[in-house]
Amino acid sequence: MSLALLFLILFLLLVAGAPVAVALGLSSLIFIMLEGMPSVVVLHNMVNGINSFPLIAVPFFIMAGHLMNTAGITTKIFNFARAAVGWMYGGLGHVNVGASVIFAGMSGAAVADAGGLGNIEIKAMREAGYDSDFSVGITAASSTIGPIIPPSLPLVVYGVIADTSIGQLFAAGLIPGLLMAMSLMVMVAVYAKMRNYPRDERFQFKPFLQAFGAAILPLFTPIIIVGGILTGWFTPTEAAIAAVAYSMFLGLVVYRTLDWKRILRVSMDTVETTASIMMIVAASAIFAWILTANQVAQMFASELLGLTENKVAILLIIMLIVLIVGCFMETIAAITILTPVLLPVAVQIGIDPVHFGIILILNLMIGLLTPPVGMVLYVLSKVSGVPFERCVLATAPFLVPLVAVLLLLTFIPALSMWVPVAIYR
Numbered sequence: 001m002s003l004a005l006l007f008l009i010l011f012l013l014l015v016a017g018a019p020v021a022v023a024l025g026l027s028s029l030i031f032i033m034l035e036g037m038p039s040v041v042v043l044h045n046m047v048n049g050i051n052s053f054p055l056i057a058v059p060f061f062i063m064a065g066h067l068m069n070t071a072g073i074t075t076k077i078f079n080f081a082r083a084a085v086g087w088m089y090g091g092l093g094h095v096n097v098g099a100s101v102i103f104a105g106m107s108g109a110a111v112a113d114a115g116g117l118g119n120i121e122i123k124a125m126r127e128a129g130y131d132s133d134f135s136v137g138i139t140a141a142s143s144t145i146g147p148i149i150p151p152s153l154p155l156v157v158y159g160v161i162a163d164t165s166i167g168q169l170f171a172a173g174l175i176p177g178l179l180m181a182m183s184l185m186v187m188v189a190v191y192a193k194m195r196n197y198p199r200d201e202r203f204q205f206k207p208f209l210q211a212f213g214a215a216i217l218p219l220f221t222p223i224i225i226v227g228g229i230l231t232g233w234f235t236p237t238e239a240a241i242a243a244v245a246y247s248m249f250l251g252l253v254v255y256r257t258l259d260w261k262r263i264l265r266v267s268m269d270t271v272e273t274t275a276s277i278m279m280i281v282a283a284s285a286i287f288a289w290i291l292t293a294n295q296v297a298q299m300f301a302s303e304l305l306g307l308t309e310n311k312v313a314i315l316l317i318i319m320l321i322v323l324i325v326g327c328f329m330e331t332i333a334a335i336t337i338l339t340p341v342l343l344p345v346a347v348q349i350g351i352d353p354v355h356f357g358i359i360l361i362l363n364l365m366i367g368l369l370t371p372p373v374g375m376v377l378y379v380l381s382k383v384s385g386v387p388f389e390r391c392v393l394a395t396a397p398f399l400v401p402l403v404a405v406l407l408l409l410t411f412i413p414a415l416s417m418w419v420p421v422a423i424y425r
Contacts (some may be wrong), residue, residue, distance in 0.1 A: 036038020
C-alpha cells in the first residue's frame with residue numbers, strides 16, 4: 001500500500017508541475033516518514049547518490065559544450081559539414097546530421113546540440129529555402145545522436161548507477177550513433193526528393209579544404225576525448241577536464257573569441273545546469289533506494305517472467321516501459337529510477353549491462369522528442385520561434401528511423417558490443 005502511495009504522490013506532484021527533483025525527494029520523504037524510518041536516511045542516500053568520482057565528468061562535459069558554443073566553434077563545425085555533404089540531395093539536412101555527429105564527440109548532451117548548433121542550422125536552412133517544420137524536425141532528431149556517441153552525459157550517469165565501465169559504454173555508442181546518423185540521412189534524402197529541396201553546388205575540393213583547415217583544431221576535440229578514453233590515456237573524468245582545457249585554449253589563444261567575462265558567464269551556466277542535474281541524481285537516489293529496499297526489481301522480474309520467458313517479448317515490454325517513462329520524465333531522473341529496476345531483469349535473461357545501457361539511453365532520447373516533457377522540442381521552439389505543437393508534429397516522422405535503429409540494436413547486440421569487446425575484452 002505504501003509503495004502505491006509513493007507512486008501516486010510522485011505522479012500527482014509531476015502533474016502539478018513540481019520540479020522533478022522536488023517530486024522525487026518529497027514523495028520519498030513522505031514514504032520514509034510513513035514507514036517510521038529515521039529521516040537521516042534521506043540525507044545519507046542523497047549524499048551517496050552523488051558521491052562518485054565518475055560524476056565529476058558531468059560539469060566538465062557541460063562546460064566544454066558551453067565553451068564551444070560561446071567561442072563560435074560550432075559555426076566552424078557547421079561550415080565544415082556543409083562543405084563535406086552540402087552537395088548531396090537534401091543539402092543542409094545532411095549538413096545538420098553531420099554537424100551533430102561531430103558535435104556529439106565534443107559535448108554529449110542533446111539539449112546542448114539543439115541549443116548550440118540548432119540556432120545556426122535552422123537559420124541557414126530557412127535562408128536556403130527549407131520550410132521551418134522540416135528544419136526543426138531534423139534538428140531535433142539529429143540532436144539525439146549527442147548522448148549516444150561518446151562522450152555522453154547520460155551514459156556516465158548510467159555507468160555510475162549500473163556499476164558498469166564507462167569506457168565500454170562509450171565504445172558501445174560509436175556504431176549505434178553512426179547508424180542513427182545514416183538512418184536520418186536516408187530520411188532526409190527521401191524528403192528532399194519528394195519536396196525538391198535545394199542543395200549546394202557539386203562537391204568542390206578547394207572550399208572543402210578551406211573549411212577543413214578552419215575546423216581542423218576543433219575537429220581534434222573528439223579525437224582527444226574519445227581516442228584518449230579508448231586508448232586508456234584518460235579516464236572519462238580526465239577526458240572531460242582535457243576537453244575544457246582544450247576548448248579554453250582554442251577560444252582564448254587561437255580564435256580569441258573568449259574573454260574572462262564570457263568564461264565567467266559560461267562557468268555560471270555550467271554551475272546552474274550541473275546543480276539541477278545533481279539535485280535530480282540525489283533525489284532519484286533516495287527513490288531508487290526505496291525501490292531496492294522493497295525488492296521492487298525482484299517483484300517486477302517475477303511478474304514479467306511469469307507472463308513470458310521469451311527474451312524477445314521481455315525486451316519489447318521493457319522498451320515500451322522505457323519509451324512511456326521517457327515521454328513523462330527527465331532523462332537523468334529516468335535513468336536513476338529505471339536502471340535499478342530493469343537492469344536486473346535484463347541481466348537475468350542474458351543481456352549485457354553495456355548493451356542494455358545503449359538501448360536504455362536511445363529509448364530515453366526518443367522520449368526527449370515527445371510531449372509532454374520533450375525538452376529538446378521546448379529548446380527548439382524557443383530557438384526557432386515555431387510553436388511547441390508544430391515542433392511535435394514536425395519531429396514525429398523522424399521518430400521512424402530512430403525507432404528502426406532502436407529495434408536493430410535491441411535484437412542485434414553485436415552492433416553495440418563489437419567495439420567494446422574488441423577493445424576491452
